[in-house]
Amino acid sequence: MADKMKKIFSFDYSKKIGILVKKKKNFLVLEETFDLRNLNEIEFMDRLEKLIKKYKSILSVEFENFINQEIALPPIKDKKTKEFVLKNKLSAHIEKNKNYKFIPIPERNIENKIFYNVYAVPLEILFKNIKIDIELKKKLQKFSLSQFSLLGISNHLFHQKNVFHIYSDDKSMIITVSQGENLKYTRVVDLPENLEPNQLTNIYYENINLTYQYVIQNKAKNIDLILFSGKLSENKEVVEMSYNFLKKPVAVIFKESLIKNCDKEIFNNFIIPIGNIFVPELYNLLPDEFIENKTFNKILVAANFILFIGIIFGVYYQYSEFNNLQKKLSILDKKHRIIKEEIQKFKQSYRFKIEDIDFYAKYFSVVSYTKEFSTLAFIKEIKNLISGTEIQKLNIEKKDGVVILKINAKKQFSNLNDFINFKEKIKAFVAKLSSNWEINDRTRFNFEKLEIIIDLSLMKNTGVML
Amino acid sequence: MRYLLYILQIVFLAFLIIGFFAVSEVNKEINSKISKINQEKIEFEEVKEKLLSLEKQVQKLKIKPVNKQEALNLIINKANFFLKTQNAKVVEDIKDQNQTLSITMMINIPINSKKQVEKLLKNLNNSKYPIIEIENFEIKSGETKTFLKIIFKLIQIYKV
Numbered sequence: 261m262a263d264k265m266k267k268i269f270s271f272d273y274s275k276k277i278g279i280l281v282k283k284k285k286n287f288l289v290l291e292e293t294f295d296l297r298n299l300n301e302i303e304f305m306d307r308l309e310k311l312i313k314k315y316k317s318i319l320s321v322e323f324e325n326f327i328n329q330e331i332a333l334p335p336i337k338d339k340k341t342k343e344f345v346l347k348n349k350l351s352a353h354i355e356k357n358k359n360y361k362f363i364p365i366p367e368r369n370i371e372n373k374i375f376y377n378v379y380a381v382p383l384e385i386l387f388k389n390i391k392i393d394i395e396l397k398k399k400l401q402k403f404s405l406s407q408f409s410l411l412g413i414s415n416h417l418f419h420q421k422n423v424f425h426i427y428s429d430d431k432s433m434i435i436t437v438s439q440g441e442n443l444k445y446t447r448v449v450d451l452p453e454n455l456e457p458n459q460l461t462n463i464y465y466e467n468i469n470l471t472y473q474y475v476i477q478n479k480a481k482n483i484d485l486i487l488f489s490g491k492l493s494e495n496k497e498v499v500e501m502s503y504n505f506l507k508k509p510v511a512v513i514f515k516e517s518l519i520k521n522c523d524k525e526i527f528n529n530f531i532i533p534i535g536n537i538f539v540p541e542l543y544n545l546l547p548d549e550f551i552e553n554k555t556f557n558k559i560l561v562a563a564n565f566i567l568f569i570g571i572i573f574g575v576y577y578q579y580s581e582f583n584n585l586q587k588k589l590s591i592l593d594k595k596h597r598i599i600k601e602e603i604q605k606f607k608q609s610y611r612f613k614i615e616d617i618d619f620y621a622k623y624f625s626v627v628s629y630t631k632e633f634s635t636l637a638f639i640k641e642i643k644n645l646i647s648g649t650e651i652q653k654l655n656i657e658k659k660d661g662v663v664i665l666k667i668n669a670k671k672q673f674s675n676l677n678d679f680i681n682f683k684e685k686i687k688a689f690v691a692k693l694s695s696n697w698e699i700n701d702r703t704r705f706n707f708e709k710l711e712i713i714i715d716l717s718l719m720k721n722t723g724v725m726l
Numbered sequence: 727m728r729y730l731l732y733i734l735q736i737v738f739l740a741f742l743i744i745g746f747f748a749v750s751e752v753n754k755e756i757n758s759k760i761s762k763i764n765q766e767k768i769e770f771e772e773v774k775e776k777l778l779s780l781e782k783q784v785q786k787l788k789i790k791p792v793n794k795q796e797a798l799n800l801i802i803n804k805a806n807f808f809l810k811t812q813n814a815k816v817v818e819d820i821k822d823q824n825q826t827l828s829i830t831m832m833i834n835i836p837i838n839s840k841k842q843v844e845k846l847l848k849n850l851n852n853s854k855y856p857i858i859e860i861e862n863f864e865i866k867s868g869e870t871k872t873f874l875k876i877i878f879k880l881i882q883i884y885k886v
Contacts, residue, residue: 656863
């Protein structure tokens with residue numbers, strides 16, 4: 261497919277000959293030639309349509325009756341506007357009902373005006389003269405004239421030189437005068453049939469000479485070189501005469517500079533289809549909408565390509581994600597199995613049955629309750645306070661998580677010093693207890709009798725219940 | 727033909743997108759399962775740890791589960807002991823609640839020495855089978871003697 265895309269099919273519709281080439285950077289490689297002259301009309305159309313369908317294709321026809329005028333325009337950027345203005349300016353020359361393709365070639369600038377050498381080619385030559393299916397016409401890469409094909413070769417080989425290019429085959433002789441992409445003049449001379457070689461040479465020379473004189477007087481002052489192609493390149497007499505009388509360098513085309521894998525005879529016969537490939541885009545006679553349509557298609561193809569890449573990435577991503585999932589699933593499965601096995605193993609190795617565990621759990625909860633909530637511990641907590649006193653009443657009561665401690669005790673002192681010390685001791689102790697307990701302190705200090713009567717009530721809500 | 731291909735591609739892409747969401751959903755699900763299983767593993771380790779420490783403690787204390795009859799015997803024996811040695815009285819009859827037998831008793835005796843009190847308290851505190859929970863503890867000095875009053879509960883868990 262990709263290989264096919266690089267191949268170009270170029271066809272001279274008027275002469276029914278064409279070539280299939282591979283396009284390299286600077287030259288062509290001939291793949292196949294097509295000579296459809298011997299086919300009948302139906303066979304010819306059939307064959308041609310198949311070829312156009314299959315390859316990127318370029319078509320050219322021989323056509324003379326285009327309009328060539330010099331027109332001065334102010335600078336106009338917009339293509340459509342320019343076309344409209346051109347159409348108006350050329351209205352005296354063109355037919356109103358016909359569509360034209362305009363080829364404006366800027367020649368020179370004078371006082372803010374651009375002088376164009378304008379060619380107006382009626383589009384009916386594409387729509388009427390060419391009989392192939394309209395869809396295939398839309399598929400064409402290029403459509404041009406035989407004259408433009410010669411310009412393509414001159415431009416490709418000699419760039420900015422003024423080239424006087426003379427081509428001939430059995431039926432006609434075409435002369436183009438061009439500099440780069442600028443076609444300055446062109447004419448087609450039909451050759452009468454059944455002429456003696458001598459007469460033919462005269463006709464050739466006569467036309468060359470006349471055209472040359474006209475061109476240097478009216479179209480191009482300076483000709484750099486005279487180029488012969490097609491059948492004429494074999495005609496030494498005409499080449500020599502031209503050199504002697506016109507006094508300009510003459511040249512024939514070195515075929516290797518255009519196309520490889522092509523012998524001399526074929527090369528001379530297929531100059532027009534070869535030249536078609538070098539025709540500048542400016543001379544592409546396809547209507548704008550055909551070209552735009554192609555651009556749109558290209559964008560569509562590009563978008564499609566991106567979509568395709570996206571899909572490939574998507575599929576790849578999905579695939580790798582799916583693999584990931586599978587891996588994760590197997591990890592999950594493994595973990596599940598391991599933990600199950602571990603539990604099973606532990607179950608088997610553990611001494612106690614579930615009822616035993618239940619029993620022990622209850623047992624230890626009661627034990628821890630009694631430990632945490634131990635009467636002995638409460639007594640220890642207040643031991644420092646009551647030691648050395650005369651206890652009248654000590655009560656510890658536990659109910660519903662609430663502990664109430666009541667202390668009534670008495671102490672008699674023999675000196676004030678001890679009395680005060682003990683008083684301070686009690687106060688410090690009560691202060692310390694107050695962080696854990698709610699305290700009701702009614703302790704009395706009798707200085708006269710040096711007697712302390714401890715009357716404390718402590719309460720704590722532990723929240724712990726059996 | 728070409729447009730059909732485009733449409734097919736778009737449909738395919740749509741499927742891919744749906745697939746993408748489906749996969750990410752399943753992925754989420756699996757991730758949550760994995761984290762759940764990890765959590766379960768941690769919980770299992772914790773339970774295992776607790777059960778092992780329970781085993782150790784049981785070994786240390788040398789206790790074993792008793793049935794209801796045995797529990798009743800244990801409680802009655804202990805109660806008898808207090809009735810005989812400490813002149814105790816039953817305050818509340820035997821209760822059977824939540825796999826637990828309990829009986830509430832009271833001791834009310836004159837205190838001869840501090841040691842006597844300490845010994846009794848230790849005795850009550852150290853009892854494992856049944857466990858003894860002191861509900862009320864009171865020391866009160868009368869005119870001639872100081873009295874000790876303790877209300878306590880004998881508690882024995884049994885296995886069903």
